[in-house]
Amino acid sequence: MGNDTRIVIADDHPIFRQGLRQLFANIAGMSVVSEASDGRAALTQIQQHHPHVAILDVSMPEMDGFQVARAVREQDLKVELIFLTMHKDEDTFNDALDLGILGYVLKDSAVTDLIGAVQSVLAGKYFISPALSGLLVDRRSRTATLERRKPGLKDLTPTERRILPLIADNRTSREIAEELFISVRTVENHRANICQKLELHGAHALLKFALEHKSELS
Numbered sequence: 711m712g713n714d715t716r717i718v719i720a721d722d723h724p725i726f727r728q729g730l731r732q733l734f735a736n737i738a739g740m741s742v743v744s745e746a747s748d749g750r751a752a753l754t755q756i757q758q759h760h761p762h763v764a765i766l767d768v769s770m771p772e773m774d775g776f777q778v779a780r781a782v783r784e785q786d787l788k789v790e791l792i793f794l795t796m797h798k799d800e801d802t803f804n805d806a807l808d809l810g811i812l813g814y815v816l817k818d819s820a821v822t823d824l825i826g827a828v829q830s831v832l833a834g835k836y837f838i839s840p841a842l843s844g845l846l847v848d849r850r851s852r853t854a855t856l857e858r859r860k861p862g863l864k865d866l867t868p869t870e871r872r873i874l875p876l877i878a879d880n881r882t883s884r885e886i887a888e889e890l891f892i893s894v895r896t897v898e899n900h901r902a903n904i905c906q907k908l909e910l911h912g913a914h915a916l917l918k919f920a921l922e923h924k925s926e927l928s
Contacts, residue, residue, distance in 0.1 A: 718746065763832065764789050767795070768802065794815055808875055819840075819841060870900050875920070
């Protein structure tokens with residue numbers, strides 16, 4: 711197990727977890743180091759076992775997959791995340807990508823998709839179940855349309871690009887500053903620059919724009 715990829719599995723269905731454990735047991739170089747039946751236990755096990763990858767059911771007791779993922783980000787835990795879900799709806803998919811989740815796997819194709827998903831996220835690449843490729847195409851199409859309507863988007867700096875989705879999450883400048891490890895004044899300057907580049911005018915124009923286009927801005 712020394713150099714194996716360490717994996718934590720979190721799902722509230724024990725038979726499903728057992729199936730995933732057996733799947734990885736047959737793969738050289740991958741080891742399931744722990745299982746969890748709810749989100750709170752999953753977070754604890756991520757903290758204790760320092761896995762390379764955590765596979766999280768989106769819908770779990772105690773804490774759902776999104777809450778666990780946010781806690782992982784806030785605590786700066788070094789683990790790649792894969793969401794397991796029954797959901798094929800666009801909002802859940804976009805929320806996961808907005809949170810920076812690299813792997814998004816449908817439960818009904820988990821056995822065929824998960825090995826590739828683990829390999830992809832470890833390489834820093836996205837893995838989306840093929841059945842969801844249409845949602846990804848739609849998202850990219852909307853992003854391209856928005857960039858045509860607001861050409862100033864291409865002029866945004868990487869930091870300004872990171873700030874826009876945080877504004878869409880209704881974060882305050884202080885919260886954004888803490889997340890990006892910059893000063894509140896710097897955040898305010900970035901906000902002003904974004905407004906100028908996107909030709910947004912008025913006290914709440916930036917927040918309104920970010921909320922309306924949340925799914926295209928990550």
